[in-house]
Amino acid sequence: ITHSLDGTRLLGINQAALDILGYDSAEDLMAAGFDMVAPSVVDEDAGKMRESIATLKNVGDSVSTEYRVRHDNGDIVHVMGNVKLIESDGELLLQRYLLDYTDKKKEEVRKERRQRDLIQALSEDYLLVCSFSLDTKAGEALRVSGDRLRKLDELFAGELNLDSCLGGYINEAVVEEDQAMLRDALSAESLITRLTDESRIHVNYRINHGDVTEYCQATVVRGGDWPQAHNMVLGLRSVDVQTREEMKKKALLEEALTQANKANAAKSAFLSNMSHDIRTPMNAIVGFTTLAASRLDQPEKVEEYLNKIKSSSTHLLSLINDILDMSHIESGKVSLDEQPYNLVDLLDDLYSIIQAETSARQLYFSINTESVRHTEVRCDKLRINQILLNLLGNALKFTNPGGFIKVTLDELPGAPVGYGRYRFTVSDTGIGMSPEFVEHIFDPFERERTSTISGIQGTGLGMAITKNLVDMMHGTISVKSTQGKGTSFTVELTLQLACEGATAAAQEAKTQHVDPSHRLRHSRILLVDDNDLNREIAITLLEDEGFTVEYAVNGCEAVEKIMDAPSGHYQLVLMDVQMPVMNGYEATKAIRRLNDPTRAQVPILAMTADAFEEDRQKALRSGMNGHLTKPVEIDKLFEALDEVLS
Structure with a gap:
């Protein structure tokens, strides 16, 4: 926690501190009456805390405190705290570290009783x-x-x-x-x-x-x-027991402070790297936009600049997605969507994705699945693809032209009945990694020191995301690397076997789409979005494809337009979620409650920047028929229109 000397301004608090104090958010903490001491602190300990904090006089002074927190459910949490007086931008602030040592306290009580x-x-x-x-x-x-x-x-x-x-x-x-x-x-x-x-x-x-x-x-x-x-x-x-326990508590607090300082240093380095990495594509986007505007009389140049803008935008989006993915995984909000799938087909699709880039980089790329006996399993194809693409992305970055990249899938013995043990190995003949970096490769925000110098960009989160995804699947991941010779990542997963033919049926169900080009072009669409630029882009894309588009700027206006228009006037609603007056979820529920069945059952697609799986589930629970994420990808937009309007 970082806050002002009088405790009236909370400048920063992480989720771990909120969990210890028993609050969901910083807003909840402030609303409860935080004024240097959280209201959840036991009354008889709160005064002692204030007295300890009052002893800090000079910048750099620190004091350790021990106190109790009572959660709403009655649970008592024992906290070891450290408060330090710091200076930032000329202002004196209090920086505090909290360590939940309830389990240690219980053990101390048991030892003291004995x-x-x-x-x-x-x-x-x-x-x-x-x-x-x-x-x-x-x-x-x-x-x-x-x-x-x-x-x-x-x-x-x-x-x-x-x-x-x-x-x-x-x-x-x-x-x-x-x-x-x-x-x-x-x-x-x-x-x-x-x-x-x-x-x-x-x-x-x-x-x-x-x-x-x-x-x-x-x-x-x-x-x-x-x-x-x-x-x-x-x-x-x-006093051996007491002394050693005090030494342990002191060492534990010092270790927590060291870890916190290390995390702060890592995040500072991460922000420094990200400042460079985000500004690089942003500089390209701004620069090529200026160049395109100044050369409108040279269509070839404008097209070249637009392609470079698109490439830079894609890279910038991947950086942002990495950061959001890591935040989502750490909060425990990611869930697996396991469906029947053929592992050989999965790797064939992967080959199709990677092969063009390996050829462009003059690399030899191969996939070996010869030892696999049971190819049809239940798995989250998206997450396994994400794991393998992260590993292959590193191999592509750090392997010089003429090098080899290989993916091997082996089926291992010893799986439980109805399951298969699979080992994915991604190896390359690239530049390798130092032993010191290998030890921390799965830590968030870590990047090899030479990466920025060499011009290779990334968030430093790819391997941390990969490790978390493997852990979610109850698998293991390991790495071997030798500088100058290459790197090999090994992922082992235990997957449930699927009934033969289930994979083919699932694939067929996903691919049965009707070509929209022959009869959907004149459908009338209501676009609901409060952002002028977003509306302009979507309207232009849709009208270029022959759709008739009307728009509303919030959920309340959208409900009124559907109620006032003739029944069946709109064939589809594209609904933003975060809007003033009435958001997209509330608007959808209001439409579904209309008395006229034709109006109430109009297809509604969420088109929003809320991009995670629970956002999609929330959209479906509110009554929407589907979910599209911004920035809108034109192919996915028309595929979704095809499914809904058909």
């Missing part, structure tokens, strides 16, 4: 309790542990002398590095001086307990008749 039970069974908390007169140095033992490894029963037996008892204990049991410190702290002179100002003294040290080092604590309490008589009580106890 420790209390043990202490109760021994009736005492201390391994040694004895009293001394600091004036005479004489004393007596009140309780001595019988643990021979600690040597207390031997050293503190009979009449005691402070110097000889503690001197012998320090020499025989205490680790050498702590001996001088403990000897000085427990000397009579030092104790008299300190106990004059303090009623209780704690000194931590270490002993050699068998083959291990144990953390212990000496506690000294002055007698009630001080200073007339310098009497004190000395207790020695083990």
